[in-house]
Amino acid sequence: MSTLYRNPYSSCNGSSNQTNGIINSKTPISNRSDMKHARRIIVKLGTALITRENEDGLAIGRLASTVEQVSQLQNEGRQMLLVTSGAVAFGRQVLRKEAMMTMTMRKSLSPKDILQNSRVAIQRQACAAFGQKGLMSFYERMFQQYNIGVAQVLVTKSDFYNLDSRKNLQATLDELLNLNIIPILNTNDAVAPCIDTDAEVTAAKDDIVINDNDSLAARLAVLISADLLLIMSDVNGLYTGPPTVEGSRLLHTFCPKQDLELISFGARSKFGTGGMESKVKCASWALDHNVAVVISNGQIDKAILNMIDGKKIGTFFTNAPTETLPVDVQALKVRDGSRLLQRLTAEQRKTIINKMASNLIEYSQDILEANKQDVEEAMKEGTYE
Numbered sequence: 001m002s003t004l005y006r007n008p009y010s011s012c013n014g015s016s017n018q019t020n021g022i023i024n025s026k027t028p029i030s031n032r033s034d035m036k037h038a039r040r041i042i043v044k045l046g047t048a049l050i051t052r053e054n055e056d057g058l059a060i061g062r063l064a065s066t067v068e069q070v071s072q073l074q075n076e077g078r079q080m081l082l083v084t085s086g087a088v089a090f091g092r093q094v095l096r097k098e099a100m101m102t103m104t105m106r107k108s109l110s111p112k113d114i115l116q117n118s119r120v121a122i123q124r125q126a127c128a129a130f131g132q133k134g135l136m137s138f139y140e141r142m143f144q145q146y147n148i149g150v151a152q153v154l155v156t157k158s159d160f161y162n163l164d165s166r167k168n169l170q171a172t173l174d175e176l177l178n179l180n181i182i183p184i185l186n187t188n189d190a191v192a193p194c195i196d197t198d199a200e201v202t203a204a205k206d207d208i209v210i211n212d213n214d215s216l217a218a219r220l221a222v223l224i225s226a227d228l229l230l231i232m233s234d235v236n237g238l239y240t241g242p243p244t245v246e247g248s249r250l251l252h253t254f255c256p257k258q259d260l261e262l263i264s265f266g267a268r269s270k271f272g273t274g275g276m277e278s279k280v281k282c283a284s285w286a287l288d289h290n291v292a293v294v295i296s297n298g299q300i301d302k303a304i305l306n307m308i309d310g311k312k313i314g315t316f317f318t319n320a321p322t323e324t325l326p327v328d329v330q331a332l333k334v335r336d337g338s339r340l341l342q343r344l345t346a347e348q349r350k351t352i353i354n355k356m357a358s359n360l361i362e363y364s365q366d367i368l369e370a371n372k373q374d375v376e377e378a379m380k381e382g383t384y385e
Helices: 032-037 060-075 087-102 105-109 111-117 124-144 163-178 213-223 256-262 276-288 303-308 327-342 346-362 364-381
Strands: 040-045 079-084 150-155 182-187 228-233 292-297 315-317
Touching (some): 040 060, 060 303, 079 124, 079 163, 079 213, 124 182, 163 213, 182 213, 213 228, 213 276, 292 303
Parallel strands (some): 079 182
Antiparallel strands (some): 292 315
């Protein structure tokens, strides 16, 4: 029988307790090592992660792995919630085949129509309605293998903007989570307006506009006071530039208030409606509302479990500015410095080395203290071995 949990996020007395070592009180996660304490976790799955690269059906292996990881966390006593994309893409793939099969033999085999017929345009809303059924059926069968029940919740913007609807949504999700059921949410694209550009996801005065599942996941995380939001896609995290561009480097930690000027965004995914710029805006907004966020690649083996364990996977969002340069940046500067040294004379290099040696002796105590602080920080981030 499933264990019933009382909702610690709506407790009247504000007291905190602990279940299986998992902290029930709402305390902001400030570093990777704290993620193991997260109890209420939202996992957002992007379309590129859910569908195959050739756009021909669901990526069964990746989804099965994700379901297994989410189930393990759920059975540990955590409260898991999924925000899933992919209904439109999955529905389009199936309905295109259906449309092709209904064509006459002459039309489907006509050489001049072959290319056009292979790209039959199906209304987005119809794709969503058809695809959501198959997507939800898959999730239900997979989670049954772990004796976990799931519930489908389709939402639109009005469910958040209308006070009564928002309260009803929050109450429904709280009750499902407390009953040890995993809510699986998606935007109700069968009736929602067709808006699919990153530019539509802009910051409002207090809230964010819901135009894709990245913004939906962020709003849900804040609504239900989630501890952690994991945005899973097909990229390893946030890069300083498009990942395919030479010189772009992965940021393991990102402070929106400090590092935003260091990055440039590329084109959004061909599968979904969002892009990295959308993810960063939504993650930053959730972070400002005390929800920890990590953007990561869902194709990495056991990525979700390893992130919860504090492993250095993906990009961890933090409001704490970093005081030191990342290791890879330091390495680049060392390389450039070594090239400058090579152009110096032997006497000039000797002078520099002697000066460095004397500084090491003079400031040895300061260096040891700084090294101790680095080790402590690495242990907090889960990167110390």
